[in-house]
Amino acid sequence: MTDASELLALALDIAKEAGDLARRRRSEGVAIAATKSAIADIVTEADREVEDLIRGRLAAERPGDGFLGEESGAERGTSGITWVVDPIDGTVNYAYGIPHYAVSIAAVEGEPDPQQWSALAGVVYAPAVDETFSAATGEGAWLEGRRLEVSEPSAAGALLATGFGYDPATHEGDLGRLARVMPLARDVRRAGAASLDLAYVAASRLDGYFERGLNPWDHAAGALLVEEAGGRVAGRPGERPSTLMTIAAASDLHQRISDVIYV
Numbered sequence: 138m139t140d141a142s143e144l145l146a147l148a149l150d151i152a153k154e155a156g157d158l159a160r161r162r163r164s165e166g167v168a169i170a171a172t173k174s175a176i177a178d179i180v181t182e183a184d185r186e187v188e189d190l191i192r193g194r195l196a197a198e199r200p201g202d203g204f205l206g207e208e209s210g211a212e213r214g215t216s217g218i219t220w221v222v223d224p225i226d227g228t229v230n231y232a233y234g235i236p237h238y239a240v241s242i243a244a245v246e247g248e249p250d251p252q253q254w255s256a257l258a259g260v261v262y263a264p265a266v267d268e269t270f271s272a273a274t275g276e277g278a279w280l281e282g283r284r285l286e287v288s289e290p291s292a293a294g295a296l297l298a299t300g301f302g303y304d305p306a307t308h309e310g311d312l313g314r315l316a317r318v319m320p321l322a323r324d325v326r327r328a329g330a331a332s333l334d335l336a337y338v339a340a341s342r343l344d345g346y347f348e349r350g351l352n353p354w355d356h357a358a359g360a361l362l363v364e365e366a367g368g369r370v371a372g373r374p375g376e377r378p379s380t381l382m383t384i385a386a387a388s389d390l391h392q393r394i395s396d397v398i399y400v
């Protein structure tokens with residue numbers, strides 16, 4: 138039986154080292170290495186270097202584990218544990234010098250598939266503000282020693298966050314969903330890093346978050362944070378989070394967001 142707090146301790150140590158590297162590279166100047174799914178979907182040299190550091194540390198400390206990373210792809214392990222990694226979530230923020238990006242590391246058990254896996258440990262580390270959000274299954278979600286709990290919105294309405302994909306062809310649909318959700322909101326934030334949007338829901342800095350088009354590494358750690366803070370994370374009605382949809386909030390608000398998105 139794998140000890141979730143042991144995996145969490147390793148993820149915390151590696152996320153800190155990886156975040157320090159990302160912050161250092163940011164101060165030295167960022168080089169765009171390539172574009173991916175669309176011209177707006179960039180990868181920097183630092184994304185790749187930070188992922189190599191994380192993957193190298195994990196391979197050295199836990200050689201039997203699998204890996205699924207945004208930049209270097211997937212490798213099956215033999216231990217039943219897979220590490221799901223976004224080295225710099227919020228890459229466009231990072232490239233523009235907006236200090237809102239994060240290292241996201243999750244350890245999951247079972248099939249390396251978000252529709253099947255069980256998340257055991259998750260860390261979202263924001264190097265620019267030196268904030269570490271962490272959770273292990275059954276042990277709660279934490280920010281710098283403070284136990285986190287999701288919030289239901291006040292009478293003023295919900296403070297929500299959302300995001301838009303890199304493919305312009307999807308924007309009309311995203312804006313249509315936003316228009317349907319707006320009546321629930323006191324206001325909306327578009328901050329540019331899904332892992333931090335989820336961490337902020339866990340920390341009651343946001344009441345809710347929804348986005349279409351996320352990849353497993355965008356939500357693997359953040360979803361565990363929200364669930365361990367007493368919230369709910371799902372996709373389309375009855376489904377787990379996926380590229381089709383990710384909704385995170387306290388239970389009642391979650392249902393209301395889902396109901397207006399899937400009318």
Ligand code: LIP
Nearest residue numbers: 226227228300301302329330331
């Ligand atoms: C980003 C997400 C963000 C989403 C972007 C992109 P990346 O991840 O964090 O929420 O709107 O389209 O997927 O590319 O910075 O790792």
